[in-house]
Amino acid sequence: MDVINIGPLALPIPPLVLLGSGVIGVAVGKWAGRSGQIDIEPLLWKIALASLFSARLAFVLLYIDIYKTNLLSMLDIRDGGFVVPVGLLIAFAVTAWYAWRERGKRKGVLLAVTAGASFWVAATVATAVWYTPPAQMPQVxxxxxxxxxxxxxxxxxxxxxxxxxxxxxxxxxxxxxxxxxxxxxxxxxxxxxxxxxxxxxxxxxxxxxxxxxxxxxxxxxxxxxxxxxxxxxxxxxxxxxxxxxxxxxxxxxxxxxxxxxxxxxxxxxx
Known part of the structure; x- marks a missing residue:
């Protein structure tokens, strides 16, 4: 299944994978900066927020005729409206910018983002392989x-x-x-x-x-x-x-x- 059921709750796997990617990225970043007492967590938050904001903005612009009838609905991200490729592109661009600008934090940022991205790719592929929904309309x-x-x-x-x-x-x-x-x-x-x-x-x-x-x-x-x-x-x-x-x-x-x-x-x- 593409959800995890906990009692009456059903949690979709993709947001959990994204959360896991963030946790792993922050953990790796803390480990990488530990020896030099370098805190890269604020940079990682900036990268994540820039990525999410861009992915949401791209989706809103694609369907602006719908959203403009209720402007506050643009902020309701529970509908899952994101353009993932745009978010990924911005994440890599912002990462590259900080890696160039913050040379003392370059190693930690690159390691953290690479670890988080690797987990996201691996977990997404594993979910696709593990969960194969029925292909046809049920015969009921x-x-x-x-x-x-x-x-x-x-x-x-x-x-x-x-x-x-x-x-x-x-x-x-x-x-x-x-x-x-x-x-x-x-x-x-x-x-x-x-x-x-x-x-x-x-x-x-x-x-x-x-x-x-x-x-x-x-x-x-x-x-x-x-x-x-x-x-x-x-x-x-x-x-x-x-x-x-x-x-x-x-x-x-x-x-x-x-x-x-x-x-x-x-x-x-x-």
């Missing part, structure tokens, strides 16, 4: 709110956004209007809202109280979809192409911008 039958059975395979033929959610899940509730609006904007995409383990009456009451007009609201009473796809956390959103092949997966709350990013990938997987 869910039900509509009126009890009509719906085999998921019958909904292929268009790109699919499959959202796993529950009415008691706060981030699920927060992202639902974003998904609703996207369903209207993208009629060429099938949006499927697979409720996890709740009764039809509870789901119907929630939709009515929130005035949510959604198509393809289905009940997954036995949590079959999440079990087959290794997605027990909520919300999780999965993106399948028209042939039912998994293209992308997002754990956690989506913003309008990150949803648009995944839909773009869905249409252009290459």
């Amino acid at each position: 039958t869910l039900t509509r709110l009126d009890g009509t059975p719906v085999p998921l395979q019958t909904l292929t033929g268009k790109p699919i956004v499959l959202n796993l959610w529950a009415t008691w899940c706060p981030p699920c509730r927060r992202e639902m209007p974003v998904l609703r609006d996207a369903q209207v904007r993208h009629p060429d995409v099938n949006f499927i809202f697979a409720n996890q383990g709740e009764a039809a009456e509870a789901v119907r009451h929630y939709l009515e109280s929130e005035r949510l007009d959604l198509k393809n609201v289905l009940l997954d009473a036995r949590l079959q979809v999440g079990q087959q796809l290794g997605s027990v956390a909520m919300p999780t959103t999965l993106f399948f192409n028209a042939q039912g092949r998994l293209v992308d997966r997002r754990l956690g709350e989506l913003s309008a911008a990150t949803l648009e990013q995944s839909i773009k990938l869905l249409r252009n997987p290459e």
Whole structure:
């Protein structure tokens, strides 16, 4: 899986890998500067912050038309909106600048950044090898709110956004209007809202109280979809192409911008 489950918590692995890279980089930097009593940790923080800020800024600029309707949402990095190549490029550029400018700290900075980057690459590759998600839409039958059975395979033929959610899940509730609006904007995409383990009456009451007009609201009473796809956390959103092949997966709350990013990938997987 690409998440670590601790009781009711589901922690996505990529941020943990990034955190581990930072910890290792700082530890190596402290070790390298110990003999000369050189503290390079402030420089490492500057490199990390410059990298993260640049990666976030690049993403915001790519989707500025969406973010400008809610400027404060630019600061909400929980949506995972970053352009990783830009962040890496800035990290290496700032590292090179400090290595040239701070000659007394050059060795420690280079060792720390190399160690952190090596861990990130190794852990990312290991995760990709270890976790291979099911490639196809699961062959399960869910039900509509009126009890009509719906085999998921019958909904292929268009790109699919499959959202796993529950009415008691706060981030699920927060992202639902974003998904609703996207369903209207993208009629060429099938949006499927697979409720996890709740009764039809509870789901119907929630939709009515929130005035949510959604198509393809289905009940997954036995949590079959999440079990087959290794997605027990909520919300999780999965993106399948028209042939039912998994293209992308997002754990956690989506913003309008990150949803648009995944839909773009869905249409252009290459």
